[in-house]
Amino acid sequence: MSPLLIAGLSAAIALTQPAPQARPVVVASKPFGESYVLAEMFAQLLEARGLRVDRRPGLGGTEIAFAALRTNAIDVYPEYTGTGLLAILGDTVRRTPLQAFSHVSVEFRERFGVRWLPPLGFENTYAVSVRRETATQYSLRTLSDLARVSASLRAGFTADFIGRSDGLPGLAGAYGLRFREVRPLLGAVKYRALASGDVDVIDGYSTDGLIARYDLVILEDDKRFFPPYEAAAIVSPALLRDNPAAIAALTELSGRIDGSMMRALNRRLEVDAVPVADVARAALDSLGLVHGARDTSVTPERNTRASRRGSFVRAVIDDRATLARRTLRHLVLSATSLLIAMVVAIPLGLALERRRQLAEPVVRTVGLLQTIPGIALLAFMIPVMGIGVVPALVALFIYSLYPIVRNTYSGVRDADPSAVSAGTALGMTERQVLRHVRLPLAAPTIMAGVRTAGVINVGTATLAAFIGAGGLGEPIVTGLALSDTGLILSGAVPAALLALVVDLGLGACERLVRPKGLQ
Amino acid sequence: MPVTLRGQLEVRGVSKRYATPAGVVAALADVSLDVASGECVALVGESGSGKTTLLRCFNRLVEPDAGSVIIDGVDVRQSDPVALRRRIGYVLQDGGLLPHWTVRRNVELVPWLTRAPNVSGLRSEALALVGFGDGSFDDRYPRQLSGGQRQRVAVARAIAARQSLLLLDEPFGALDAITRAELQAMFLGIRRERPITCVLVTHDLVEARRLADRVAVMRAGRIEQLAPSAELIARPATEYVARLIEKAGLREDGVQ
Numbered sequence: 001m002s003p004l005l006i007a008g009l010s011a012a013i014a015l016t017q018p019a020p021q022a023r024p025v026v027v028a029s030k031p032f033g034e035s036y037v038l039a040e041m042f043a044q045l046l047e048a049r050g051l052r053v054d055r056r057p058g059l060g061g062t063e064i065a066f067a068a069l070r071t072n073a074i075d076v077y078p079e080y081t082g083t084g085l086l087a088i089l090g091d092t093v094r095r096t097p098l099q100a101f102s103h104v105s106v107e108f109r110e111r112f113g114v115r116w117l118p119p120l121g122f123e124n125t126y127a128v129s130v131r132r133e134t135a136t137q138y139s140l141r142t143l144s145d146l147a148r149v150s151a152s153l154r155a156g157f158t159a160d161f162i163g164r165s166d167g168l169p170g171l172a173g174a175y176g177l178r179f180r181e182v183r184p185l186l187g188a189v190k191y192r193a194l195a196s197g198d199v200d201v202i203d204g205y206s207t208d209g210l211i212a213r214y215d216l217v218i219l220e221d222d223k224r225f226f227p228p229y230e231a232a233a234i235v236s237p238a239l240l241r242d243n244p245a246a247i248a249a250l251t252e253l254s255g256r257i258d259g260s261m262m263r264a265l266n267r268r269l270e271v272d273a274v275p276v277a278d279v280a281r282a283a284l285d286s287l288g289l290v291h292g293a294r295d296t297s298v299t300p301e302r303n304t305r306a307s308r309r310g311s312f313v314r315a316v317i318d319d320r321a322t323l324a325r326r327t328l329r330h331l332v333l334s335a336t337s338l339l340i341a342m343v344v345a346i347p348l349g350l351a352l353e354r355r356r357q358l359a360e361p362v363v364r365t366v367g368l369l370q371t372i373p374g375i376a377l378l379a380f381m382i383p384v385m386g387i388g389v390v391p392a393l394v395a396l397f398i399y400s401l402y403p404i405v406r407n408t409y410s411g412v413r414d415a416d417p418s419a420v421s422a423g424t425a426l427g428m429t430e431r432q433v434l435r436h437v438r439l440p441l442a443a444p445t446i447m448a449g450v451r452t453a454g455v456i457n458v459g460t461a462t463l464a465a466f467i468g469a470g471g472l473g474e475p476i477v478t479g480l481a482l483s484d485t486g487l488i489l490s491g492a493v494p495a496a497l498l499a500l501v502v503d504l505g506l507g508a509c510e511r512l513v514r515p516k517g518l519q
Numbered sequence: 520m521p522v523t524l525r526g527q528l529e530v531r532g533v534s535k536r537y538a539t540p541a542g543v544v545a546a547l548a549d550v551s552l553d554v555a556s557g558e559c560v561a562l563v564g565e566s567g568s569g570k571t572t573l574l575r576c577f578n579r580l581v582e583p584d585a586g587s588v589i590i591d592g593v594d595v596r597q598s599d600p601v602a603l604r605r606r607i608g609y610v611l612q613d614g615g616l617l618p619h620w621t622v623r624r625n626v627e628l629v630p631w632l633t634r635a636p637n638v639s640g641l642r643s644e645a646l647a648l649v650g651f652g653d654g655s656f657d658d659r660y661p662r663q664l665s666g667g668q669r670q671r672v673a674v675a676r677a678i679a680a681r682q683s684l685l686l687l688d689e690p691f692g693a694l695d696a697i698t699r700a701e702l703q704a705m706f707l708g709i710r711r712e713r714p715i716t717c718v719l720v721t722h723d724l725v726e727a728r729r730l731a732d733r734v735a736v737m738r739a740g741r742i743e744q745l746a747p748s749a750e751l752i753a754r755p756a757t758e759y760v761a762r763l764i765e766k767a768g769l770r771e772d773g774v775q
Binding site: 418421422423424426427428429432437440516517518 | 603
């Protein structure tokens with residue numbers, strides 16, 4: 001039954017994926033608004049030059065995007081020199097913007113075969129910001145000014161910023177900052193928290209559209225602590241080797257986007273809620289790179305996003321086809337990985353019952369796999385498996401193993417000891433005891449493990465969007481990046497409902513496998 | 520029915536030690552015992568006296584460290600343990616019925632394992648011997664039976680393949696007095712119908728006297744005395760046996 005089912009599910013995966021094309025240029029972005037806009041501009045420009053494009057927006061962070069690029073799983077994404085220096089090369093030497101660019105350019109080519117195209121023309125550095133009233137009240141203009149009064153202020157920073165040595169720890173050291181309180185905040189809620197007065201200081205990006213919207217004051221980095229963050233397209237070794245036309249097209253954007261233009265684009269995206277594709281098209285049009293606004297984009301957010309912001313119900317109704325496609329993909333990802341996990345974990349649990357001295361070490365090791373953070377696991381797998389459905393399935397498979405192995409092993413081990421010894425005493429072989437006594441008696445426990453794994457799986461499958469595998473995580477990731485609550489809910493609510501349905505369904509299976517005499 | 524009298528047991532110098540957290544414990548120390556074909560011997564003793572360990576040596580659930588167990592002239596070590604166990608009935612204290620199987624399937628277990636030709640005939644024969652001849656219990660699950668009914672089914676299961684040797688590990692110990700008396704009567708009835716060699720573990724001397732031809736009093740891994748119950752009561756070999764008889768309130772005239 002299982003091989004057939006798996007074949008069927010694989011077919012379903014294939015159906016929910018775009019048809020494979022001969023080597024489209026894979027354009028990716030990281031999960032924040034500016035990265036989406038730049039990537040969409042790359043994509044539309046490439047299409048305007050007659051190249052086919054595969055969009056993978058919202059990859060789950062620098063590690064994943066870069067690991068994917070280095071291994072040719074994606075071909076191009078927008079990156080920043082400072083991030084290249086610090087997050088990828090681990091280099092903290094202070095440099096001017098020009099030095100920084102030439103350093104990453106050389107190092108990336110030699111170490112990874114990855115090429116930095118000439119910078120796009122703007123910097124997007126960390127921008128520590130306060131409300132205008134706070135700036136006036138304490139007469140703050142620079143970070144040195146902030147240091148004087150930091151003890152009475154509450155800060156809300158992204159977890160990333162709090163953790164990175166080029167973030168808060170370094171900054172606090174350089175300026176002597178000591179806040180009354182530092183709260184980790186998600187990018188999307190940071191601005192609202194600042195505006196509502198929950199916090200007084202946040203870390204932003206200098207090109208954030210929201211800085212203007214909330215009338216914030218960026219404090220000047222007067223000691224030049226932050227490295228230069230010049231934006232540029234970085235391209236994969238394969239694209240560099242095989243597709244000079246794509247490189248030429250992408251280079252057309254070099255030096256064309258300045259800081260004020262990028263701020264305006266971000267503002268249109270994040271404040272005016274214009275769809276990414278439209279923002280990108282207008283930008284390319286205004287640069288004279290694309291003429292006559294060809295409608296080639298297929299991003300799901302297209303045209304509907306502005307009208308549906310804030311109304312998640314309308315979003316769901318308007319876009320039933322998209323919702324159905326994502327839900328199906330989500331279900332197929334969860335179910336396939338769960339089935340494979342059952343095929344592996346149940347026999348493993350049964351085998352461990354026969355070799356009990358191995359059982360605890362093995363079960364604990366499987367349990368350890370569970371503790372690997374999702375993003376880290378995905379980042380490990382990209383060099384081997386690329387991005388997309390396969391690594392997502394493998395990650396979900398790994399997360400499903402533990403509850404199933406654990407419950408299978410304990411279930412068969414603890415099966416009614418009296419029944420087990422009677423079976424043995426009356427001449428059942430060990431195999432027969434397993435097959436006819438332990439297994440049926442353990443079936444409800446095993447199924448309970450499968451049920452736990454299934455529900456965890458549906459939740460975890462939202463991470464699949466971080467590696468371009470689609471599913472209901474897709475609108476969640478995009479929504480978080482664009483702080484679009486409606487979009488977030490259009491993924492989160494169906495995912496929660498799906499988890500409920502899966503729980504109910506597997507609960508019914510649990511009752512079904514319970515042997516009659518035990519009810 | 521021509522009955523080949525089999526089920527003759529010999530235990531020769533059997534010892535068994537267990538490693539426990541408190542150190543090595545001798546569960547059996549040089550035990551020897553003969554059981555004639557068709558005889559019922561009760562192993563009586565307190566917890567830890569070694570009676571259950573000795574019982575489990577007959578079907579190789581326990582492998583002795585020294586000595587040998589011989590059934591019908593063949594050392595059990597020469598038999599495949601699975602095949603051996605299918606030839607020997609076994610009744611656990613709590614029955615050990617498979618909770619997910621009906622009475623029917625439970626009783627048919629050994630005939631099914633040995634692929635006997637007449638599985639359902641053997642089942643109804645065995646159920647008739649324990650008083651369930653009308654088939655009304657066949658489709659019930661163990662959970663739906665009382666404790667006494669479960670033990671009856673367990674006994675039926677242990678003799679369904681017409682085993683010539685039956686091992687019983689405190690089979691009626693967990694039942695109330697009235698039910699226990701009923702099942703003891705049933706057991707005596709079976710022994711009248713079928714010549715089965717029985718080894719019965721019990722901590723109850725009264726039960727041992729009622730059911731067994733001879734009684735082996737065990738203490739600390741040794742047989743203190745092995746004798747018919749009348750002789751045991753009349754001439755206890757050791758002070759321990761005497762005390763045990765006194766505690767059980769047994770007298771020579773058979774009145775408790």
